[in-house]
Amino acid sequence: MNKKTIIRTFEKIALYMELLGENPFKVGAFRKAANVLELDPRSLSEMDDILSLKGIGKGTGAVIIDLIEKGESDLLKELENEVPSGLIPLLRVPGLGGKKIAKLRETLGIDSIESLRNACESNEVSKVPGFGKKTEEKILHELEILGTRKGKLPVWQIESVVLAVEEVLRSIQEITRFSVAGSFRRAEEESSDVDFIVVTDEPAIVREKLLETLPVEETVAAGDAKLSIVLDMADLVDADFRFVTDDQFATALHHFTGSKDHNVKMRQLAKAKGMKISEYGVELEDGTMETFKTEKEFFAYFDLPFIPPSLRMDGREIERSEEIAQLVTFEDIRSDLHMHTTWSDGGYSIREMVEACRKKGYSHMVITDHTQYLRVANGLTPERLREQIAEIRKLNDEYDDIEIFCGTEMDILPDGRLDFDDDLLQELDFVIASIHSNFNQSQEQIMERLHSAISNPYVHMIAHPTGRIIGQREGYNPDVHQLIKWAKEYDKILEFNANPYRFDLAKEYLEEAQEANVKIAINTDAHAIDQLKHMEIGVKYAQKAWLKKETVVNTWPLGRFIEEIIRK
DNA sequence: GCCGTTTTCGGCCCGACTGTTTTCAGTCG
Numbered sequence: 121m122n123k124k125t126i127i128r129t130f131e132k133i134a135l136y137m138e139l140l141g142e143n144p145f146k147v148g149a150f151r152k153a154a155n156v157l158e159l160d161p162r163s164l165s166e167m168d169d170i171l172s173l174k175g176i177g178k179g180t181g182a183v184i185i186d187l188i189e190k191g192e193s194d195l196l197k198e199l200e201n202e203v204p205s206g207l208i209p210l211l212r213v214p215g216l217g218g219k220k221i222a223k224l225r226e227t228l229g230i231d232s233i234e235s236l237r238n239a240c241e242s243n244e245v246s247k248v249p250g251f252g253k254k255t256e257e258k259i260l261h262e263l264e265i266l267g268t269r270k271g272k273l274p275v276w277q278i279e280s281v282v283l284a285v286e287e288v289l290r291s292i293q294e295i296t297r298f299s300v301a302g303s304f305r306r307a308e309e310e311s312s313d314v315d316f317i318v319v320t321d322e323p324a325i326v327r328e329k330l331l332e333t334l335p336v337e338e339t340v341a342a343g344d345a346k347l348s349i350v351l352d353m354a355d356l357v358d359a360d361f362r363f364v365t366d367d368q369f370a371t372a373l374h375h376f377t378g379s380k381d382h383n384v385k386m387r388q389l390a391k392a393k394g395m396k397i398s399e400y401g402v403e404l405e406d407g408t409m410e411t412f413k414t415e416k417e418f419f420a421y422f423d424l425p426f427i428p429p430s431l432r433m434d435g436r437e438i439e440r441s442e443e444i445a446q447l448v449t450f451e452d453i454r455s456d457l458h459m460h461t462t463w464s465d466g467g468y469s470i471r472e473m474v475e476a477c478r479k480k481g482y483s484h485m486v487i488t489d490h491t492q493y494l495r496v497a498n499g500l501t502p503e504r505l506r507e508q509i510a511e512i513r514k515l516n517d518e519y520d521d522i523e524i525f526c527g528t529e530m531d532i533l534p535d536g537r538l539d540f541d542d543d544l545l546q547e548l549d550f551v552i553a554s555i556h557s558n559f560n561q562s563q564e565q566i567m568e569r570l571h572s573a574i575s576n577p578y579v580h581m582i583a584h585p586t587g588r589i590i591g592q593r594e595g596y597n598p599d600v601h602q603l604i605k606w607a608k609e610y611d612k613i614l615e616f617n618a619n620p621y622r623f624d625l626a627k628e629y630l631e632e633a634q635e636a637n638v639k640i641a642i643n644t645d646a647h648a649i650d651q652l653k654h655m656e657i658g659v660k661y662a663q664k665a666w667l668k669k670e671t672v673v674n675t676w677p678l679g680r681f682i683e684e685i686i687r688k
Numbered sequence: 689g690c691c692g693t694t695t696t697c698g699g700c701c702c703g704a705c706t707g708t709t710t711t712c713a714g715t716c717g
Binding site: 302 | 699706
C-alpha cells in the first residue's frame, strides 16, 4: 500500500458520493483528506500518526485501515456497486453537477452519456422538476462538443492570448486600468483559461465593446459584474472578465489570481479574526468594508509580507511566508548567461544584444552561440568561434558599464563526445553544454552524454537539462536526480531556461537542486532581443521552486561571478 | 465527514450568473 493509492481512493469515493448527490461537505471531507495526505511530504511508511492528522477522522481513517489491512476499501466497493460507472463522464458536462446528475438518475434512470442524450432528444429531461427547455438544449449541445474542447494550454500559447486581449483592453477608453489574473499571473506551466480584472464605471459598455471586438466563439455568462466567453484564438480559450471599481481592484485582483487553495487559506485566516474576505474587500465584524490600494497593503492587513502571485499555490506559502524575503526577484538579476546572435541562429548582432542587455541594466552577459554539430542553426566552427572571440573582446573594450564574456552553447554529440576540444574551450570564459540531438536514446546513453559534459573541467553549465517543450514534447528523459548529484560533485551550474516554451528544469527539480546546494542560473536563451524579456516570467516561475537569491548565480555581482565561476 | 483557547452541534470560503422558479437551487471559479 502506498500513499498515492489512498489518495486516489479518497478522490474516487468523493466522486461517487458527488454523483449520488451527497452532502457537499461530506464529499469535501474526503477530498480534503486526500489533500492532507498529498501535502504531507512524508511517505506512508514514515507517517506513524496518519490517523491523527487534521482532516482525517473516523470515516476517512476507516478507509485507510481497510486499505492497509486488506488492500481495498469496503466503502469504495459499496459505492462502485451502487453507482453505474457510466455516470462519471457526466461530471465533465458543463452545467451538470452531482445534484442534477443524481436527480436525472432517480427520475429517468440516466446511467450514461448515451441514455442522457436519448432522454434529451425525446424531451424527457425538460419535464423533470428543476429542469427546463433551455437546460435540455444546453445539455444536448454540451454532449455534442464533449471531448472536442481542449484541456489546458501551455503557458507560451496562453501568453499570446493574454497579449492580444490586453491590446483590446487598452483600446477601450471606459477602462481606467486592468490586470491579467488567474493561473497566467501565477506563472503556471499550463492554464485552462485567462482571467482579467477590469476597472470601469461603465461595465455594460465595456462588456458590449469586448463582445464586439474580441473573437467570441460563445458567450457563457454576461452580467454587470462579469463576462465569461470562449475566445476563438488559434485554439478555443475560456476568458473571464471581472468588472470592479477602483477601490475594489486590489482585493479583486487577489481573489481572481488565486489559487483556489491559497484563497481558502486566506479566508480561513480572516474568518478566525472575525473578518470576511471577498473580491470586494475585507468585511469587518461591524459590517464595514475595508479596501486596499495594493495587494501588498491587503497582505499587510493580515500581518503577511507580499506573497508573489507565483507562490500562491497550495496554501503552504502562508506558513512559509517568512522565507519570501530571501527569494530571488527580477530586480536581483544582474546578468543573462545564455543568448544567441546572427553568428548562429539568433536574429540580432552581438552589438544589438549588448545594447539590449545594457538597457536592462545588467552588469555582465555571455554570448553563447551554437557549435558546428548543429548545422541547422549555423553552428560555429572553431575558426569562426575564434573570430567571434576576437570581435567580442574588441567590443568589450568599447563598454565600461557592461562586461561581455565569450561563451558557447556547445553540443554534446550523440556518442557522448563534445563538439570542441579542451584547447578551444580553454580560450572561452563560459562554456555551456547542451543536448540537441538523438532524444530517443536510452536513459543510459543520455546520462553517459551528460556525464561526459558535466565532468569536463572546462564546462560550466548544462543548459535546458531535460529538453522538454511544455505541452509538446517530453524531452530526452534524463535521470535528473543523478544529474543533480553530479552537478554537486563536479561543482557545475544547472540552468533554469526561462523561455516559456521550456521552463526547464521544472520546479520540482529546481527545488531538489537547491536542496542539494547546486548552483542555478536563470537564462533566457534569447534568439532575439524581444526574448530577453522572458527573464521576468522565468524568475516568477523560479519562485515557485522557492529559489533563493543566493542559489541563482546570475544575481551575483560581476566580481563574485568572475571570482567563483569564470576563474574557478 | 470533520472539527472545536468563543462550540460536541452547527457550521464548513464567498459571490455571480443562469434557469427555473415566483424566492432560490445548482453550478462554477
